[in-house]
Amino acid sequence: MSNTSTSSDTSGLSAGATAATIALAVVGGIVVIVIAIAIIRCIQKNKMQARNTSMQITSVSAVNVDSNIDMVTIERFLADIVKERPVRFTTQNIIDFTQNFAQKLGSGGFGIVYKGQFPNGVQIAVKVLHKTQDKRAEEQFMAEIGTIGRTYHINLVRLYGFCFDNTLKALVYEYMEKGSLDSYLFDENQKLKWEKLHEIAIGTAKGIRYLHEECQKKIVHYDIKPGNVLIDANFSPKVADFGLATLCDRDNSHISLTGGRGTPGYAAPELWMPYPVTHKCDVYSYGMLLFEILGRRRNLNLSQAESQEWFPRWIWHKFEGGELDGVMTNCRIEHSNRDKAERMCKVALWCVQYQPDTRPSMNSVVRMLEGEEEIIAPTNPFQYMMPFDGSSSQWSESRGYSTSTATTTNESEANILIHQNQQ
Incomplete structure (x- = not known):
């Protein structure tokens, strides 16, 4: 009876040890899997954070670039608006443009035409009215500004601006190289x-x-x-x-x-x-x-x-x-x-x-x-x-x-x- 009991106990202990070993192995495997998952998630999280940071930097950079582009576009747009309407120049502007009326192109009853140049290099023709003008001449001067100043077409001469001071009245046109x-x-x-x-x-x-x-x-x-x-x-x-x-x-x-x-x-x-x-x-x-x-x-x-x-x-x-x-x-x-x-x-x-x-x-x-x-x-x-x-x-x-x-x-x-x- 005792031998039978001892054998039975030994068998039970062996089975228990085996079960414990399996349990430990399973638990260990689970722990390893959990740790691996945690590590993977940590790595993914770091990557995501890095990616988000990069995207934020890129986004901020893009916004800055877009803002710069927008500002350049707006400035160009505003400059174009100015170009498409006659600008009122001062007497000093006209003197500077023509280098003190250095190059005369011609003259007539209405005034004298001089060649000039804007600071950006664009050539111009400046028609300066005679100081003693009758009413009809002044009406013609205003007609030029009031009509051609409203237009912009490839087949119409461009009026860039005018000067209407007590000392000087002038019209500033684009320069036409080949004459009439x-x-x-x-x-x-x-x-x-x-x-x-x-x-x-x-x-x-x-x-x-x-x-x-x-x-x-x-x-x-x-x-x-x-x-x-x-x-x-x-x-x-x-x-x-x-x-x-x-x-x-x-x-x-x-x-x-x-x-x-x-x-x-x-x-x-x-x-x-x-x-x-x-x-x-x-x-x-x-x-x-x-x-x-x-x-x-x-x-x-x-x-x-x-x-x-x-x-x-x-x-x-x-x-x-x-x-x-x-x-x-x-x-x-x-x-x-x-x-x-x-x-x-x-x-x-x-x-x-x-x-x-x-x-x-x-x-x-x-x-x-x-x-x-x-x-x-x-x-x-x-x-x-x-x-x-x-x-x-x-x-x-x-x-x-x-x-x-x-x-x-x-x-x-x-x-x-x-x-x-x-x-």
Whole structure:
């Protein structure tokens, strides 16, 4: 019995030891797993903290960069706002810009034009008014600021600012390296290819279209002519000289004027008669400019054969007789450009229609010149005019491109303004 009991106890102890060993192993494994999990979580936590810290630093850095970018953008934006409106300069500013009026570009009845430069190197032209100015000259000065100062278009000359002090009144424009269009039309030493002149015609039309149709208030220029179309370094045109220009509401289609405006030879008939005036007077003047671009000659040239003395009417007779080929030959226009030239003839004839309502809008003019709009056959724009008489006062006025008492000042100024070739 005792041996059996002893054996039984020994077996029980062995089983208990084995169970204890297993339990300890399990507990130990659990502890190891728990510790491992704790270590892993600790490592992950440290990584997460490091990552968050890095992200916070990056985020702060990004905010700082964005803030810097925003500030730079805002500063540039504010600078651009200043650039797009005329700045009022002091007399000392003008003296500094022109180096005490060192380089004279030209002069006229309205004032003297000097070449200058802003501190950032941008070249400018400064038109300084004569100290003794009548009321009309001051009105023209204010008209320039009040009209062109409201505009910004690639085909309009830029007015950077003005000076209006007791000692000095001046207008500050962008500098136009190539001068005015008239020198390239009428000067044998400065001819442009007809393709470039066609581009200049379209660019000029786009500038006038902007004035009529795209400004907040419609602007009527009143003095469109080659002398008031300036050419930049890339031979792109910019309409200039807004001394006669007028702002008008879009709902008000008619303008009341006192006295004639514009230049004889370019001015619409209604500008010299007691008729209502609309923006279509600019369309008429542009048509006259087109004739001169087409022929690369003045519309009135008494040295020509009698039938060609007044170029626009000669063009009409050729068109009426179906002889536009003769025009192309006379104007030395190559065959590759004849379609464009014929369109220019027809557009010019439409632009100079006697009745303003029959003249096209400048938007239609651009589209017709670019071949995007069909051109119907124009009617005779000269049927209301007297037969040609070289001795009549009607034609003697047209000869006086720069002698009209109403526009001598503007003609002179237009020819010298921003004209590098004068030097």
